[in-house]
Amino acid sequence: MKNLFLATCIAAGVSATPVAAAGPGDGAYSSAMMTRATTLTRALALHVHFNEAQYLAVKQLHLNMLSERRDLEILLNGASAEERDTRLAEAQQRYETELSNLLQPQQLVAYQSLRTNFTAHRLK
DSSP: OHHHHHHHHHHHHHHSOOGGGSOTTGGGSOHHHHHHHHHHHHHHHHHSOOOHHHHHHHHHHHHHHHHHHHHHHHHTTTSOHHHHHHHHHHHHHHHHHHHHHHSOHHHHHHHHHHHHHHHHHHHO
8 A cells, every 4th residue: 555655656746747947927928028038137137136036036027027018019009109108108117116126225226327327328
């Protein structure tokens, strides 16, 4: 009886799909979106040093932001440029607020400096 139970447990363990190997919400996003979120998170992590939990939270935030932007672009396809700009600006503000809530004060300063320098560089 013990052998049968042990064999059943081993068979169940071997055939089980490793659900924990995937990140939170990975199945809901395309591979292109996952790649873009990873690239954004890594680029930001070069300047604003995250701990592991922050890295995962920021990556999820990037996934949410990219998904929301995609959904808004589809939803506002026929809308006026003013409405589209307003809604995208609101989404960007939500992203900024959520990111600010994730960061420590020194990280927030580094992020704001990076953002200012990037914006100034892009305007030249």
